[in-house]
Amino acid sequence: MLNRKGLKLFRAGAYVLIALGVVxxxxxxxxxxxxxxxxxxxxxxxxxxxxxxxxxxxxxxxxLTGFSISYSVLLMAAGGMSLLVSRAVDWHVLxxxxxxxxxxxxxxxxxxxxxxxxxxxxxxGTAGALFLLAWWQIGKF
Numbered sequence: 001m002l003n004r005k006g007l008k009l010f011r012a013g014a015y016v017l018i019a020l021g022v023v024x025x026x027x028x029x030x031x032x033x034x035x036x037x038x039x040x041x042x043x044x045x046x047x048x049x050x051x052x053x054x055x056x057x058x059x060x061x062x063x064l065t066g067f068s069i070s071y072s073v074l075l076m077a078a079g080g081m082s083l084l085v086s087r088a089v090d091w092h093v094l095x096x097x098x099x100x101x102x103x104x105x106x107x108x109x110x111x112x113x114x115x116x117x118x119x120x121x122x123x124x125g126t127a128g129a130l131f132l133l134a135w136w137q138i139g140k141f
Contacts, residue, residue, distance in 0.1 A: 002091035006137030013130035017079030020123040025072040091138050098135035102128050
């Protein structure tokens with residue numbers, strides 16, 4: 001049985017993923033500003049020094065930009081796919097997907113705690129908690 005509260009929690013988690021992807025994508029429109037000579041040199045090297053990787057020449061800046069774009073797209077795709085699935089499947093499948101989403105978002109939250117900063121950590125944790133609550137609520141009578 002599909003509990004309406006569980007469905008609302010599931011969709012809220014999906015919307016948080018989409019919002020995080022959009023906010024992350026917006027950050028791609030501005031470059032970080034160097035605040036001292038060391039950062040100026042670091043940014044210059046990241047943008048200009050290229051190394052060979054599997055037959056192509058890429059700078060660290062290109063790698064970071066590519067991974068950033070991929071991160072944004074994947075977050076928006078995961079949220080969008082969750083919204084689409086929430087409208088089309090029965091509660092058994094939705095409950096499994098809620099658990100799966102909660103599991104990978106828990107992993108991403110742990111990665112974020114170690115390597116990122118507070119904003120993505122809070123948003124990933126919030127989305128994960130919403131999916132976990134949805135998993136708990138879906139199928140409840």
